[in-house]
Amino acid sequence: MKKVYFILAVIFIIISTSVTIQNSPSEKKVMNQLKTAFGLIPSGNVILDNKSQNVQSFYMSKTVVTNKEYQEFLKDLKENGENEIYEIAKIDSSGWRNVYGNKLEAYATHYHKHSAYQDFPAVNVSKEGAKLYCEWLTEKTNKLLPKDQQVKFNLPLKSEWLRAAEGTNSDKIYTWEGPYLRNSKGVVLANFINIQESAVSRDVNGDLIILKDLPIALEISKSIDIIAPAESYLPNEFGLYNLNGNVSEILADSDEFIGGSWYDGGYDIRNRSTKKYDGASAMIGFRICARTLK
Numbered sequence: 001m002k003k004v005y006f007i008l009a010v011i012f013i014i015i016s017t018s019v020t021i022q023n024s025p026s027e028k029k030v031m032n033q034l035k036t037a038f039g040l041i042p043s044g045n046v047i048l049d050n051k052s053q054n055v056q057s058f059y060m061s062k063t064v065v066t067n068k069e070y071q072e073f074l075k076d077l078k079e080n081g082e083n084e085i086y087e088i089a090k091i092d093s094s095g096w097r098n099v100y101g102n103k104l105e106a107y108a109t110h111y112h113k114h115s116a117y118q119d120f121p122a123v124n125v126s127k128e129g130a131k132l133y134c135e136w137l138t139e140k141t142n143k144l145l146p147k148d149q150q151v152k153f154n155l156p157l158k159s160e161w162l163r164a165a166e167g168t169n170s171d172k173i174y175t176w177e178g179p180y181l182r183n184s185k186g187v188v189l190a191n192f193i194n195i196q197e198s199a200v201s202r203d204v205n206g207d208l209i210i211l212k213d214l215p216i217a218l219e220i221s222k223s224i225d226i227i228a229p230a231e232s233y234l235p236n237e238f239g240l241y242n243l244n245g246n247v248s249e250i251l252a253d254s255d256e257f258i259g260g261s262w263y264d265g266g267y268d269i270r271n272r273s274t275k276k277y278d279g280a281s282a283m284i285g286f287r288i289c290a291r292t293l294k
Helices: 002-016 027-037 067-079 083-089 093-098 105-110 127-142 158-166
Strands: 038-041 044-048 051-055 058-061 151-154 200-202 208-210 248-250 256-258 274-276 289-292
Touching: 038 158, 044 158, 051 158, 058 158, 067 083, 067 127, 083 127, 093 105, 127 151, 158 256
Parallel strands: none
Antiparallel strands: 038 058, 044 051, 058 289, 151 289, 200 208, 248 256, 256 274
């Protein structure tokens, strides 16, 4: 178990900063870093395609990958002359212009570069780019580890994502208990479009169509963001943030993305809410899983 803690500590350091590791961290420090970066998802069953499927225990990042983390990856590619990989992995900020009648130009200009957004989800990243990030992080991490303590990062499988979202209750609609989007104090539990049904419709694919002007919460403002930091709202039982809403998430083994986004209604941010993935989007990000290699 101490070996796993050590590995996850190194993972957290690499993800968070470019700190040079000089000494093995103390067990207490390792535990704190583990709790900060990843949640342990214990073994259990999920219902997938109407069948019960066992999922072995694994670690999942508590948040989706942030702008800061993804920019560190892109910077490293540039510095090492990995131009072909960079072209595949680079962020397409023009994706912001494809949302809400081209009123998000400010996000296209500033979101991925301004320091104010460094802890916000990395979006407008392709699935190929997300996979390359996992490969890069795996390589960077293993250079710092003994050969018998190697680790691998991946995008989550759909079964793993559902296991992390539902926990021990496969009937959960959201990652929290209960069917409501607000708690007993009236506090909203996720980031989604909170507008009246009369203001929206759906296309032939069931996707949301905005019929009227959006409320101030979705207008460009100096004081209000439409998208929330990666670590916001309340975590679920495994310490994971924003599995419902904020940004939908890419899956390793599916042509879908899951969990809904800031641009979806409450019904579309359920644990099992999925849409077909057709490329990078301002509504889609990704989180990572970590496993030790035996």
